[in-house]
Amino acid sequence: MKQFQYVKPATQQAVLDAVSKPGTKIIAGGTNLVDLMKRGVTAPDKLVDINLLPLKNIGITKNGLRIGALALNSVVSEHSFVTQNQPLLAMALKAGASPQLRNMATVGGNMMQRTRCGYFYDTTMPCNKRVPGTGCGAMEGVNRMHAIFGASSQCIAVHPSDMCVALAALDATVIIAGKKGERHIPFTAFHRLPGEHPELDNTLAKDELILGVEIPDNNFAKNSYYLKIRDRQSYAFALVSVAAALEIDNGLIKDARLAMGGVAHKPWRLFDAEKSLVGKPATEESFAQAAQLAMQGAKGYGNNSFKLKLAPATITEALKHAAGLV
Structure with a gap:
């Protein structure tokens, strides 16, 4: 160093x-x-x-729940405002890393963490994310953990966060400060797909600072679930994860939110699958149909092709848990 x-x-x-x-x-x-x-x-x-900045706050505002960028993952996951109003976020945070890391990791830092692709971490290997123009070692290499959505010829790495998957599903907004003042952007627009510039993980400018995130009020508290499929029970990154939130009235789905982790360069929001669920009965059949719709455009790269079957099965299972069918 x-x-x-x-x-x-x-x-x-x-x-x-x-x-x-x-x-x-x-x-x-x-x-x-x-x-x-x-x-x-x-x-x-x-x-x-x-x-030293006063950014550890967790509180209710007129716009919903606001969480400061320096709030610790462990504190957020146990806070009553979060567990009662946004339990999906608490579940995702508790699924991430180890207790020791959650006691140090912050909300802003979690958003800014970089991929855990082995080729990115190995400075002897080619990686367009680490050194643009050197190639992508994972494309023809060991790519079991890698993307099936939104990849490019430049990069097939995935975003490692669990917290960010839940925030994407919950329509969170990122609050950013710069020399020109504050700006607010949708969480789904904060992280980038690789395209021709995989070295750029997000839309934060170099002279900007994350102040926090806001989650709007919703009716998902009773029917939310975060399902993480991984190689071991704890301290492992997701092969596939799903954040599922439903609003159910008399057995019918009034509203739905779905996002996936471990499958793309950013938290992957399943907008079409969400829309397909609205008005449908909260049944396994409805969930399986939405899961198949969610897989449009998915592509495997060899070692990770098993995700093409694992992903829809995980979506269906997460929705079953959220609906109380399991």
């Missing part, structure tokens, strides 16, 4: 001034960034520690 400068500004403006300089990275919990630095995947000249 190369030598770097470390600063800990006390104000938001000082942070924004610092991060606008080239070679600068923000650090909060450091659960991903420090690993990347140790492995030589990234080598910032300066780290800007933002832990």
